[in-house]
Amino acid sequence: MVAPPRPTTPAIRSEKAARPGPLVGATVTVLVAATLIPLGYVGWATASVGWTRAYELVVRPRVAELLFNTVALVAITLPLCVVIGVGVAWVVERTDLAGRAVWRPLFVAPLAIPAFVNSYAWVGAVPSLNGLWAGVLITTLSYFPFMYLPVAATLRRLDPAVEESARTLGSHSVGVFFRVVLPQLRLAILGGGLLVGVHLLAEFGAFAMVRFDTFTVAIFQQFQTTFDGAAGSMLAGVLVLLCLALLVAEAVARGNARLARIGSGAPRRATPITLGRNAILVQAALAGLAVLSLGVPIWTILRWLSIGGAQVWNLDDIGTALGQTIALAGAAAVLTTVLAYPVAWVSVRSTGLLARAVEGTNYITSSLPGIVTALALVTVTIRVAPPLYQSVALIVFAYVLLFMPRALVNVRAGLAQMPVGLEEASRSLGSSPSATFVRITLRLTAPAAAAGASLVFVAVATELTATLLLAPTGTRTLSMLFWAYSSELDYAAAAPYALVLVLLAIPVTVVLFRQSTKAAAL
Incomplete structure (x- = not known):
């Protein structure tokens, strides 16, 4: 007697590589080609320049000095951001911390303060502040939210049953964190660390104000004096190599692990860990971090406002700048997040060098200073597509190139936690790829996408260099007007624009957190 065939069920294959569809493949191909323009x-x-001259420009003492400064900055600042970002996220999401609804957006708000504003505020408070440790202080306070946001988003989606099982087996809270929670945060930590690293490589204003020379500072100085001088181009090439080294390190640490599970886990929040006698100490530490990252720049802005008085509040100019900032930032945030999905899908669902290369090109491009990307787009549009020069489309395109990693890291982490089997099961039941994406993929990754969109929105709202070079005639964003007044040493007139930038980011972040929470509950 022949045994009947065994029934087939949709396979749950989170490890098997998938082939992208035509739409995904075409989108990724166009994006990769676009990201290669600055390179x-x-x-x-x-x-x-010529290879001989290029070699002479690279092999010189000045480059060795810049290399030491840049590597030392990344080696010190990155671990500090990891410790602060993960620690704050764990305290806010996993303990009985009072005022959690206030702490959550508060530690995202530093992203609204441009690093050069933060740098100037600290120099004003401590005039002797300069050099490597000044750069470490300012960038740590400016960039730790890049680590906090993806880690906090991941912690909110982790199944608390795993942690509770570890506690019932006798593990202390510290042991549970290091043995159970931390391994599940690896993708978020690596992604956040990559964001911090590439921003450290690309930052200019913060270091220029504390007189600390990195590759980006030197590149900007070269382009400022010779527009596209040979020395600046060679330094940009070295910066690309540093970013490539950072990408390789992140890829090796990430490996091919998948952190997916079936279902949404327990339909409840994790039982908060009681802080007890440590509550006051923890609250004081968080308050101290908030004062350092927000209090100093806000105090400086308020001092400028006090000096300037009512006459610095030009409501017509402020309203126009606010409207243009919201329009550009909103369009860039939506477009960048949408385009991040196919890139993240290839990165998570596929394997091999091609998948890594597709994702890696975005990080390499974003590591370049904004002025390099802007000059590349200016050169290409003038020679190939003159109508696009100084158009809204061009500046939004530049924002996508510059800030794609902010959305990509979050979307990738969300996709990595979602098993492929859910999508396959939906397809096997007759759903089209688009319906499966809307009903399954989009809902489960909505919290991560919202976090990525918020990062892009705040980044565009505070971006300066590329905006100054690419903005259409008549465009005056909040950051542009702040820079215009502050560069003329009219700090009182610049204060209202800085204050509006800070206030703009907080409600946007709160709304995105609420939307992501509702989407995760569906």
């Missing part, structure tokens, strides 16, 4: 500009500039 192509650097390569073209290098070839124009």
